[in-house]
Amino acid sequence: MSETIGHPDPGLDLSDGFKPHTSHWGVFSARLGKAGLEVRPYAADPDPNRIINNFPGALRHQARIAQPAIRRGWLERGPGPDDRRGRDDFVSVSWEQALDLLGGELTRIRDTIGPSAVFGGSYGWSSAGRFHHAQSQVHRFLNIAMGGYVRSVNTYSSGASSVLLPQILTGYEDITKRNVTWEQIAAETDIVLAFGGMALKNSMVAGGSISKHVERGAMAAAQRRGCQFVLVSPRRDDLPVEAGAEWLTATPGTDTALMLGIVHTLVGEGLHDQAFLDRYTEGWPVFLRYLTGESDGQPKSAEWAAAICGIDAGTIKTLARRLAGRRALITVSHSLQRAEHGEQPVWMGMVLAAALGQIGLPGGGYAYSLGAIGYYGRRVNAVPGPTLGQGRNGVADFIPVARIADMLLNPGTSYRYNGETRTYPDIRLVYWAGGNPFHHHQDLNRLRKAFARLDTLVVHELAWTATARHADIVLPSTMTLEREDIGYSSNDPLMVAMHRIAEPFGLARDDYEIFADLAERLGAREPFTEGRTSREWLEHLFEPTRKALAARGLEAPSFDEFWERGSQVVPQHLDDGGSLRRFREDPLARPLPTPSGRIEIFSQKIASHGDADCPGHPVWLEKSDTPTPGAPFFLVANQPVTRLHSQLDFGGHSLDAKYRGREVARMNPRDAEPRGIADGDIIRIFNARGACLAAVHVTDGIAPGVVQLPTGAWYDPMDPEEDAPLCVHGNPNVLTRDIGTSSFAQGCTGQLTSVEVERFNGNLPPIRAFDPA
Known part of the structure; x- marks a missing residue:
């Protein structure tokens, strides 16, 4: 059953x-005039994202790449390992020369070593457009023109959970996209216990497009109705003020x-739902022996938990x-789960929801990563959208995405x-x-060493990121x-018709055009393009x-009509709660896709792996990277x-x-004052792996003992010639591990690490991250 809704949308002015x-952060409209680029948000969006305001200054910024460039050492000496990557200068060349050189190198690799020597690196956030989606374009090219490539699986965001959840509950897409909705929370939920929160900065973005940001309004409506929000996080802002949340600051991790x-x-007070556990779950008795201490001699009581997490036992009870x-x-x-043993809180959160008997109820149960991405908690479209086929990959090998430096540094190891x-x-x-x-990778000094051992690193980019500066061949993309x-x-x-707003910067070209010309040099232009232009x-x-619209009896415009009016509203399925709702209604007829068909509190399959860092049920495991005197x-x-x-x-x-040009870190007054650090100072954050500079905002919105520094400031080493240079801009991944x-999921652990902080009193280095290469 689905809604039938009309075609044009009045919010698109x-x-x-x-x-x-x-864009990934919201629908908008734009024009290029005498005053430069103007953008305005989608009028029907109740809470538009201000990130669209990055576009005007970025469109013609000096950091844009104007023409193809080759690293001097690669151009003069040819392919091979080189520790000058990231330190060398670049030589601007014509498109013909760049593509001829790259085509020759790709042919060499394909014909003398094989496609299993190629890693197709890409991440899915490059564009909300479904055709000019760089990940799809590069993978299609490598499959068709090279015969395949070594791929990555999972993501930096959900590396642990995406491996775990399908084996203990349901498919990752099902629990994130077809489970609890914001409408249900506004109407049904009595209490939300949010571990890590649901920060609007995260739900403001989405894979593909997003037209309406509804999370703030849904939480405000729930709170007005009487729903209580409890936040467990080191940051007070991990729930919006509209939620009126009670804030608990557990020790991170x-x-x-x-x-x-x-x-x-x-369990001790008889408040758990034993009937639900008996009917819907697998392995509760095994887990119960651990919970009560029967299996290891340590009851996991509120008092025991309080000594670890820093929240008193009375509050826990x-x-x-x-x-x-x-x-x-x-x-x-x-x-x-972006931390050591990240599988455990994901699994244990599900066990808590099961013990409460809430899984599968509207607005209740377990919602992994709700609030992490803008389309989680939404209804599902009832018609297909545009998808570019990537062809067949002739290489079976892959790595977990966060293990790229391990792979490059340790070929042949297990x-x-x-x-x-x-x-x-x-x-x-x-x-x-x-x-x-x-x-998005960790321990950037290690990543630099990993890239140094390659024969060739090719990068398509619109601007001189640190990745582009470490490349051998840089091709400017639109x-x-x-x-x-x-x-x-x-x-x-x-669905939005994304019109061209401006002409390409310099000699920049679309990825599709670049790959089409490269495919011609490898004898594969026709199978790659299928004879179509971009518009075709x-x-x-x-x-x-x-x-699909026509088959449902809905107005189905031609492409030209769609393009002219700029949008098309498609029907969506009415909410049904996905597989978890169906399983709750009839667990025998509609089992879950787990080995037992039930909610796996204990997994015999995972236990059989024998990995001590991820046993067969959720457990508390001590972390190896926690604060020390140093x-x-x-x-x-x-x-x-x-x-x-x-x-x-x-x-x-x-x-x-x-x-002062730096990324802003946040720390609590109780930590800043003893170190002579005041609001607005520049601080040096450091550990054994590296160091960076950041401005500091001193605030009680951060728990004591915690320094928060967001990712995304472009890596800017003060002296690239050093093995571990100081990042003067504030990139925290010079510090992360x-x-x-675990051995089970091999996900990213970049969320938490331990550091020291001091006031920076030296001459402040300039920011050069956005200078032309």
Whole structure:
């Protein structure tokens, strides 16, 4: 059953020469006039994202790449390992020379070593457009022209949970996209216990397009109705003020212990839902022996949890009683599993929801990462959207995405992943289009060493990011405003005709055009392009949507009609709660896709792997990276407010939030004052791996013992010739650890590490991150 809704959308104002466009952070319209680029948000958006204000200053910024460039050492000496990557200068060349050189190198790798020596690096956040989606374009090219590539699996955001959840509950897409909705929370939920929060800075962005930001309004409506929000986080801002949340500051990384203490209280006081556990779950008796201490001699009581997490036992017990017998929703953010043993809080949060008997109820149960991305908690579209086929990958090998430095530094060595012992391939060429690993990877000094051992690093980029500066061949790509596309998300009803707003910067070209000409040099132009221009591809990709609309008896415009009016509203399925609702209604007829068909509190499959750092049920495991006298603070390296990841860090909205050109860290007055640190000072944050400078905002909105510094400030080493240079701009990934969450999932652990902080009293180095290369 689905809604049927009309075609044009009144929120898209195309008067006065404005044209439709969209982004990961919201639908908007834009025009280029004498005063420069103007943008205005989608009028029907109740809470538009101000990140669109990065576009005007970014469009013609000096950091843009104007023409193809080759690293001097590669141009003069040819491919091969070189520790000058990131330190060498570049030589500007013509498109013909760049593509001839690259085509020759790709042919060499393909024909003499094979495609298994190529890593197709890309991340999916480069554009809301579904055709000029860099990840799809580069993978399609490598599959068709090279015969395949070594790929990555999972994401930096959800590396642990995306491996775990399908084995213990349901598919990752199902629990994030088809589970609890914001409408249900506003109407049904009595209490939300949010581990890591639901920060609006995260839900303001989405894969594909997003037309309406509803999270703030939904939480405000729920709060007015009487819903209570409880936030467990080191940051008060991880829930908006509209939620009226009670703020609990557990020691970072101890959420699993807190959850165990809550469940122990529920069981000890007979407040848990035994009937639900008996009917719907697998392995509760095994877990119960651990919870009560029967299996290891340590009851996981509220008192035990209090000593670990720093929240007193009385508060833990009271919280357990508040949850019992009510429509309770347990949410666990991405941030909790971006740390050592990140699988455990994800699993334990599900166990807590199961013990309360709430899983599968409207507005209740377990919502992993709700609030992490704008389309989570939304309805699902009832018609298909545009999707570019990527072809068949002839290489079976892959790595977990956060293990790229391990792979490059340790070819041929073994590692554990999802119950298997695998071997790292020997990669000679990395092709990166869409993404900036010097933003999302950890221990950047180690990453620099990893890239140094390649034969060739190829990067498509619109600006001189640190990744581009470490490349051998840099090909300038267009910004989204400089090309046509179709914006679409499977959980947003508004499909947007993304008109070109401006001509390409310098000699920049669309990724598709670059790959088409490269494919010709490798004898594969026709299979790559299928004989279509970019506009013809857009028409082709729109056709499945048009046919599906017509099949439902809805108005189905031609592509030209869609393009002229700028948008198309598509029908959405009415909320049904996905597989968890269906399982609750009939667990025998509609089992879950787990080995037992039930909610797996204990997983025999995971237990059989024998990995001590991820046993068969959730447990509390001590962390190896916690504060010490030499590094007494937790560093929380979370997502930024004023940009998506590191995108358009040189845009006006992002720059306005910096202080004296630096990214802004936050720390509590109780920590700052003994160190002589005042609001607005420049601080040096450091540990054994590296150091960076940041401005500081002293605030009681951060828990004591914590320093928070968002990711995304472009890596800016003061002296690139040093092995561990000081980043003067404030990139926290010079400090974070490059290890996996566990042998099971090998997810990213970049959220937490330990650091020392001091006031910086030296001469302040200039910011050069946005200078031309």
